[in-house]
Amino acid sequence: MAGKGKCGLQPHKTISDAERGRRQSAVNYARASVGLEGFSLSEADEAHAQRFIDAQISLQEFVQPRADALTLPKSSS
Template sequence: MAGEDKCGLQPHKTISDAERGRRQSAVNYARASVSLEGFSLSEADEAHAQRFIDSQISLQEFVQPRADALTLPKSSS
């Protein structure tokens, strides 16, 4: 479909380079904060963050809990 990217997602709007930079900085800050707590982002988290940076999803969509992020690791017991 016209206007869609290779993933089939349509950007919400075109953002300026300055806004893209702010989004990238915010994601980098969050990544560092999570790392300081001893955690790391999953591949799905990284992809989700990149969609926000690329303006494929809004801030409101970005901060909503995702079903794939709500599953706890299976216990090894």
């Protein structure tokens, strides 16, 4: 498929420093909001957020639920 990179991601796009700052601020806000609820982002969530900040994925791709994030941990009982 033309225009797609590895793993179906869009090729790395160049964004302005202002846009990168807006994306970083949005992720920081979300991270703080989640933290106030008593949760923290997993390593996979942090990597996913960084892909958004780096313009490797769009906002639409960033906010879509990921299959790995929907898997519940197995009960230890």
